[in-house]
Amino acid sequence: MTTPDTESSLGTRAAAAFVDYRAGDAQALHTLVAVVTPVLWHVVRSCGLSTQAAEDTVQTTWLRLVEHADAITSPQAVLGWLCTTAKREAWRVQRATRTVDPVADLEPDLPTPHDPAQVAAMRDEARRLWEHFVTLSPKCQQILRVISMGGAPDYASLATAMGVPVGSIGPTRGRCLAALRTALLSDPDWSLT
Template sequence: MPSRPLSQIVSSCLEGDESAWREFVDLHSRLVYSIPRRNGFDASACDDIFQDVFLAAYKSLDSLRDAQSVPKWLITTTVRACAKHAKKSKLRLPEPIPGAPDEAEIDRQERLSELHRGLDELGGRCKELLIAIHCRPVSTGYDQLSEELGIPRGSIGPTRQRCLEKLARILRSQSDPAALGP
């Protein structure tokens, strides 16, 4: 989980902050490494592609300030690096593995990861309430929630609304700290 919004991490990287660069790489390493792995490259080739992608990211940091576009940019750059590596090695780029996640699935996983980070930042009673309401396989009634969470039944709806608003602010701040507003 990043300790700050991605746009701040990128800004710190541009100012030469080595710990910010490590944070940037750590935040995106699984995403970048997964693409050559799922396309059948061996560990050595995956490492080469990984280095190529993050070198390109380092050189392009000033254009990566839009936090929303970073994962898509990294995916595109990684796919291109895979093709370049395959061509350079005179390898035929393998067909995508059946059942491997496509770009839409990767986007979904990124959004889910952002949601989890937001819930972790939200913490406490709000996190507990939102998970109890929205993440159970079977819908739970307000009477049961009231009993389980120790919240008066009539307070669950308004509390849920306030918690969702806080979560929305957190999610906006993760992608753009200026979105917090006053």
């Protein structure tokens, strides 16, 4: 059994757990679920699904993995496969439940924290960051939200799974992160901790 370093990248930990799962280690599937579910949550939420629909969609994504595990040729690809599958499932749910122009589905509304208590719970730094973040285009919010769930080694694979051309984010900064960076660095009330 492999013993992934908890400090290693998300993709590496997911791949190690996936290898163990395919080798018959049932506990490894739990590890894989625990590691990747937070990313999938933000993938489907960034597609504009309600919390309830998002929970269903993430569950369905995992069922798809169990169904199609044998078709994933490289363990390193499992993180991207899960994100791509989650995104497609989310779009499918969106199409089935909305009656708007399908083109608009490509830029769905992002969920925002409407609950004042939720917003109040944010630290000042986080609140300032969020205020700038929500001024970005929906597509940039979607990409950055998902990218941020991984570490630097994961940026490129997560970006690819979200449909961003290879090389746009990771190893290079990309337009979306550049826009957020510009906004933050020009805000005198915001500083990196």
